[in-house]
Amino acid sequence: xIATVAAVVRRDLLLAARQRADVANTLLFFxxxxxxxxxxxxxxxxxxRSVAPGVVWVAALLAAILSLNRxxxxxxxxxxxxxxxxxxxxxxxxxxxxxxxxxxxxxxPVTVVSAVLGVMFDLGAGPTxxxxxxxxxxxPILSLLGAVGAALTLGLRxxxxxxxxxxxxxxxxxxxxxxxxxxxTAAGLGGAAHLLLLAGLALFAVVLTPWxxxxxxxxxxx
Amino acid sequence: MxxxxxxxxxxxxxxxxAAPNTFYPLAGRMIPWFAAAAAxxxxxxxxxxxxxxxxxxxQGEAYRIIFIHVPAAWMSMxxxxxxxxxxxxxLAFNTRLSAMMALALAPxxxxxxxxxxxxxxxxxxxxxxxxxxxxxxxTSELILLFLYLGFMALQAAIEDPRRADRxxxxxxxxxxxxxxIIYFSVQWWNTLHQGASVSLxxxxxxxxxxxxxMLLMALGFWMYSIAASLARVRSIILExxxxxxxxxxxx
Numbered sequence: 001x002i003a004t005v006a007a008v009v010r011r012d013l014l015l016a017a018r019q020r021a022d023v024a025n026t027l028l029f030f031x032x033x034x035x036x037x038x039x040x041x042x043x044x045x046x047x048x049r050s051v052a053p054g055v056v057w058v059a060a061l062l063a064a065i066l067s068l069n070r071x072x073x074x075x076x077x078x079x080x081x082x083x084x085x086x087x088x089x090x091x092x093x094x095x096x097x098x099x100x101x102x103x104x105x106x107x108x109p110v111t112v113v114s115a116v117l118g119v120m121f122d123l124g125a126g127p128t129x130x131x132x133x134x135x136x137x138x139x140p141i142l143s144l145l146g147a148v149g150a151a152l153t154l155g156l157r158x159x160x161x162x163x164x165x166x167x168x169x170x171x172x173x174x175x176x177x178x179x180x181x182x183x184x185t186a187a188g189l190g191g192a193a194h195l196l197l198l199a200g201l202a203l204f205a206v207v208l209t210p211w212x213x214x215x216x217x218x219x220x221x222x
Numbered sequence: 223m224x225x226x227x228x229x230x231x232x233x234x235x236x237x238x239x240a241a242p243n244t245f246y247p248l249a250g251r252m253i254p255w256f257a258a259a260a261a262x263x264x265x266x267x268x269x270x271x272x273x274x275x276x277x278x279x280x281q282g283e284a285y286r287i288i289f290i291h292v293p294a295a296w297m298s299m300x301x302x303x304x305x306x307x308x309x310x311x312x313l314a315f316n317t318r319l320s321a322m323m324a325l326a327l328a329p330x331x332x333x334x335x336x337x338x339x340x341x342x343x344x345x346x347x348x349x350x351x352x353x354x355x356x357x358x359x360x361t362s363e364l365i366l367l368f369l370y371l372g373f374m375a376l377q378a379a380i381e382d383p384r385r386a387d388r389x390x391x392x393x394x395x396x397x398x399x400x401x402x403i404i405y406f407s408v409q410w411w412n413t414l415h416q417g418a419s420v421s422l423x424x425x426x427x428x429x430x431x432x433x434x435x436m437l438l439m440a441l442g443f444w445m446y447s448i449a450a451s452l453a454r455v456r457s458i459i460l461e462x463x464x465x466x467x468x469x470x471x472x473x
Binding site (some may be wrong): 145148152153156157158159162165166168169170172173176177180201208212215216219220222 | 365368369371372375376379380385388389392393395396397399400403404407408410411
């Protein structure tokens with residue numbers, strides 16, 4: 001079982017390593033969106049400090065959405081996905097491997113880069129660490145829920161816009177809890193409750209979404 | 223279409239109405255009754271609401287929009303559950319009519335959500351002094367509207383009706399699991415931010431006539447929703463089954 005997941009993860013990571021531009025573009029997009037905000041709302045430090053958690057999280061949501069197309073599209077185009085559907089190994093496991101790989105190439109870089117953004121917005125050490133922790137716990141949920149949308153819109157015209165319409169409303173709790181953790185820390189309340197709830201949601205999503213993604217893939221490819 | 227009638231003990235077999243060709247005439251016979259009930263109940267409810275119910279002590283006459291606002295908000299949430307239920311039944315038992323029912327319910331639910339938001343804004347202006355506050359209920363209602371629109375957009379984007387039905391069903395079920403999580407997280411977000419100083423909680427006691435008017439309107443909205451979705455499912459049936467013998471014989 002673990003071997004199956006590991007094999008899928010290794011394959012997808014290898015593919016990502018061969019096309020580094022894709023990975024870099026998502027990260028670049030994330031940084032550019034965050035950079036635009038001070039240009040839009042002004043450079044008043046207190047204002048920036050208070051909007052930073054929300055801005056970073058919204059940018060993370062958008063970056064996740066943009067990278068979702070990649071998740072199944074290439075495999076669908078070259079027929080690999082059909083082989084995965086026919087494989088003897090359970091499809092939810094294969095799907096879980098693909099989602100894990102997606103998180104490793106999108107969620108993890110975003111989490112790491114957010115440290116620099118925290119410094120740029122003058123968040124302070126504590127809130128920046130909580131921001132990174134919330135992204136580390138929250139971005140897997142973005143990949144998991146997003147995979148449902150990616151599977152449902154596989155091969156459709158205008159799939160990219162459609163995914164955002166389907167998935168962004170479902171991201172609301174992650175955004176609230178993730179940005180809320182940082183704000184609560186900055187306000188001196190402690191972000192532990194937010195982070196624990198976020199972790200709970202992540203576990204819930206790990207258990208349930210691979211089945212939904214598997215069902216959606218069978219519907220889309222049949 | 224050879225269906226052997228089950229030897230049901232005395233009762234007629236209700237399952238036969240799961241087939242589009244038997245449901246189509248049944249829905250046609252039911253629509254006038256539900257539509258008439260909707261008209262009568264709404265007329266009664268509006269009469270009670272506007273002429274019988276007393277003026278509110280704190281909100282004056284403006285509160286009377288409650289007779290449209292609250293029933294619409296109730297229906298908007300309930301229709302999503304019914305839609306997800308039919309979508310799930312369609313996915314589990316592969317019944318065509320269930321998926322068509324889910325598809326027919328979505329626009330009515332979206333309209334109810336929109337009415338609830340719109341009347342809420344009109345109500346908020348005189349009572350709170352603003353059209354919109356980022357209150358937990360308002361925000362989650364807005365997200366509910368997005369969920370409806372996403373469901374309809376996905377159905378519209380897929381040309382093959384079989385795939386559209388089943389993809390829509392997966393989305394509706396994922397949405398229905400998420401709705402409580404969204405609702406509670408939005409509520410929590412609202413208490414954390416302390417943004418809106420106005421509260422939606424109304425006076426604890428409500429005059430009996432106000433309640434009567436609201437319940438009459440709610441029942442009227444129920445009847446309207448049933449009539450509207452039955453009418454819509456009839457046209458969906460005709461569109462989907464246009465190549466069958468029984469639809470051609472209707473023409």
